[in-house]
Amino acid sequence: MSDAAVRPATVQDVAEIARIQRETWRAAYTAILGEHAVATLVGADLEGTWRETIGYPGTRVHLATEGNFTVGFCVAGRAPDSEVAAADGTLPADAAATGLVAALLVEPRWGRRGHAGRLLATAAAGLRADGAERGVAWVPQADxxxxGFYRRAGWAPDGTVRTLDTGETMVREIRLTGTLDLALR
Known part of the structure; x- marks a missing residue:
């Protein structure tokens, strides 16, 4: 394997991030989200969205690279109250110290090479540096x-689920939570 690394994203990376999102959703999420939802993504202004995300205060976008290739990305930041609240809307005692891994994608052809683990460990370190004590992520139940990746990292479902309507299908997501004390093995 070539040199693998994780680095902060810059606005010069938005085209590659958008490409990875489109390719990964096409390959891995069409069956989960539906063809229409994935086709809508292909036509969206993803580059503009990623430009805004990279510049958003308190949000960190990390890129996984292998050699000269950008192969994945992760977005993390403080978890909004709506992302950590219980089903009845109550907030846990540690809501202010909870980080959100909003997205973690590795292009399928680069999978099983440790990129997702490096991305999660880097995001966890950044969240800890910002004062977070634990993390949460939402994952489609069918993914x-x-x-499996999050479970191997020590994260587990906390019992909270939500359902998203893609206009074509209903997607049930499970909220996972876990430690930010992650280390690469």
Whole structure:
């Protein structure tokens, strides 16, 4: 394997991030989200969205690279109250110290090479530096690869679920939570 690394994203990376999102959703999420939802993404202004995300205060976007290739990305920051609240809307005692991994994608052809683990460990370190004590992530229940990845990292479902309507199908997501004390092995 070539040199693998994680680095902060810059606005010069938005085209690659958008490409990875489109390719990964096409390959891994069409069956989960539906063809229409994925086709809508292809036509969206993802580059503009990623430009805003990279510049958003308190948000960190990390890129995984292998050699000269950008192969994945992760977005993390403080978890909004709506992302950590219980189903009845109550907030846990540690809501202010909870980080959100909003997205973690590795292009499928680069999978199983440690990129997702490096991205999560880097995001966790950044969240800890910002004062977070634990993290949360939402994963479609049907995304067995991502669920398995987070479980191997020590994260587990906390019992909270939500359902998203893609206009074509209903997607049940599970909230996972876990430690930010992650280290690469």
């Amino acid at each position: 067995h690869a991502s669920l």
